[in-house]
Amino acid sequence: MLEKGATAPDFELNATPDQKIKLKDFKGKNVILAFYPADWSPVCSDQMALYNEMLKYFSKYDAQIFGISVDSVWCHLAFEQDRKLHFPLLADFEPKGKVSKAYGVYDEEVGESKRALFVIDKEGKIAWSYLSPTAVNPGADGILDALEELTKK
Numbered sequence: 001m002l003e004k005g006a007t008a009p010d011f012e013l014n015a016t017p018d019q020k021i022k023l024k025d026f027k028g029k030n031v032i033l034a035f036y037p038a039d040w041s042p043v044c045s046d047q048m049a050l051y052n053e054m055l056k057y058f059s060k061y062d063a064q065i066f067g068i069s070v071d072s073v074w075c076h077l078a079f080e081q082d083r084k085l086h087f088p089l090l091a092d093f094e095p096k097g098k099v100s101k102a103y104g105v106y107d108e109e110v111g112e113s114k115r116a117l118f119v120i121d122k123e124g125k126i127a128w129s130y131l132s133p134t135a136v137n138p139g140a141d142g143i144l145d146a147l148e149e150l151t152k153k
Contacts, residue, residue, distance in 0.1 A: 001104040008120045009102040013090035014073045030063035031120040037112040039071045039079035047137045061147035119146040
């Protein structure tokens with residue numbers, strides 16, 4: 001898993017069937033990457049719902065959050081609509097897990113992303129990372145603490 005101080009690997013992933021998100025397009029803004037195993041699972045649903053409620057706090061720190069899993073863009077769209085999410089879920093679908101692997105958070109045994117969080121600073125460096133047990137919602141406290149630290153720089 002990539003650690004604090006490492007350069008965040010750039011990527012380009014689909015947020016919708018016709019919209020791709022490139023990490024490099026968010027230079028100059030703090031970025032939160034929330035890797036998670038699968039749409040529709042109870043813990044993932046709760047975790048993404050929490051981040052949806054936290055959006056106003058993230059925006060106070062000039063931070064954009066992205067959820068990333070190996071689910072397809074169509075699965076993400078259905079999940080986003082059902083859960084009324086207001087942030088992009090990115091499909092690390094094909095080649096399967098390529099971005100998760102680049103960040104060191106792909107679980108080869110089950111073929112899913114691990115539950116991991118990264119806060120990337122405005123220069124594209126990892127400011128904080130955390131690997132959570134799969135069955136545990138990591139919450140938002142660590143993210144907020146990392147964003148607060150960035151404001152002190």
